[in-house]
Amino acid sequence: MPTTPATVAHTSSNGVRPEPAEAPIMLELVDEDGVTIGTAEKLAAHQAPGQLHRAFSVFLFDEAGRLLLQRRALGKYHSPGVWSNTCCGHPYPGEAPFAAAARRTFEELGVSPSLLAEAGTVRYNHPDPASGLVEQEFNHLFVGVVQGAPLPDPEEVEETAFVTAAELAERHAAAPFSAWFMTVLDAARPAIKELTGQSGGW
Numbered sequence: 001m002p003t004t005p006a007t008v009a010h011t012s013s014n015g016v017r018p019e020p021a022e023a024p025i026m027l028e029l030v031d032e033d034g035v036t037i038g039t040a041e042k043l044a045a046h047q048a049p050g051q052l053h054r055a056f057s058v059f060l061f062d063e064a065g066r067l068l069l070q071r072r073a074l075g076k077y078h079s080p081g082v083w084s085n086t087c088c089g090h091p092y093p094g095e096a097p098f099a100a101a102a103r104r105t106f107e108e109l110g111v112s113p114s115l116l117a118e119a120g121t122v123r124y125n126h127p128d129p130a131s132g133l134v135e136q137e138f139n140h141l142f143v144g145v146v147q148g149a150p151l152p153d154p155e156e157v158e159e160t161a162f163v164t165a166a167e168l169a170e171r172h173a174a175a176p177f178s179a180w181f182m183t184v185l186d187a188a189r190p191a192i193k194e195l196t197g198q199s200g201g202w
Contacts, residue, residue: 027090028054034121034138039093046078050125050136056101057139057184058087059192060113060146065200066162068146069171070109072178073158078133081158083171084178085185086146088139097140109160110151116144119191126179135180141188143195165201 025042029051036054045051060068068086072079087108091100098116106112119141126135150160163171172182185192192202 025090026093028093030054030138032123032138034123036093042090043077046133046135048127048132048134050127050134052123052136052138053090054097055090055135055137055139056088056097056104056142057085057180057188058101058105058113058116058142058144059119059185059188060086060105060111060144061192061196062146062162064162065196065202066164067168067202068109068150069161069163069168070152071158071160073154073156075155078131079128079178082176082178083161084181088178088180088184098142101140101142108153108156110153111146111148113144114147116142117191117195119143119188122184122187124180124183126183128179137180139180139184139187141184141191143188143191145195 026039027042027045028036029038029040029045030053031037032052034054040051040053045053062068069083070086071083072081074081087101087105089100089104091097098118102112102116121141122139124135124137124139128135152160189202196202
């Protein structure tokens with residue numbers, strides 16, 4: 001598993017940010033091999049049947065091997081109020097997935113990973129029954145280490161929790177999680193086990 005210190009500045013990216021702030025957020029459309037083929041506005045890309053686009057998912061762990069979860073803000077139009085992995089989102093067109101993952105982790109949670117490593121990719125198609133939107137994504141996975149307490153943006157994150165593997169199983173059985181959560185977790189498990197060790201239970 002390649003490991004890279006998360007030194008990307010969270011105030012800049014190597015992609016193109018929409019200007020001005022009112023401009024629509026654009027996503028990269030990709031083919032089945034993850035090759036960029038165009039762009040689409042964010043909401044349009046998620047409307048059924050969905051357009052395959054580039055995304056990322058981050059799993060950060062503390063030094064005790066506990067996973068940092070977030071519960072998505074109630075005001076989000078897609079999957080509000082459900083638990084999910086540490087951070088997920090979409091690179092801007094032309095932005096490297098690693099840079100996007102580091103940027104959004106800071107923007108949403110107020111933390112910069114002390115270590116962030118690539119953990120492969122996964123392609124999935126997950127409809128969200130509550131909103132009618134579709135996650136048709138080519139997802140770049142990252143695992144890493146976080147030190148210090150998160151300071152979440154309330155417009156993005158309702159609450160956070162650090163959980164062990166056993167605690168996650170209990171929470172997952174009792175509370176709603178994002179439609180994509182188990183798919184990205186299972187795809188990232190080999191890298192998570194390498195990061196946390198076999199004794200972590202992941």
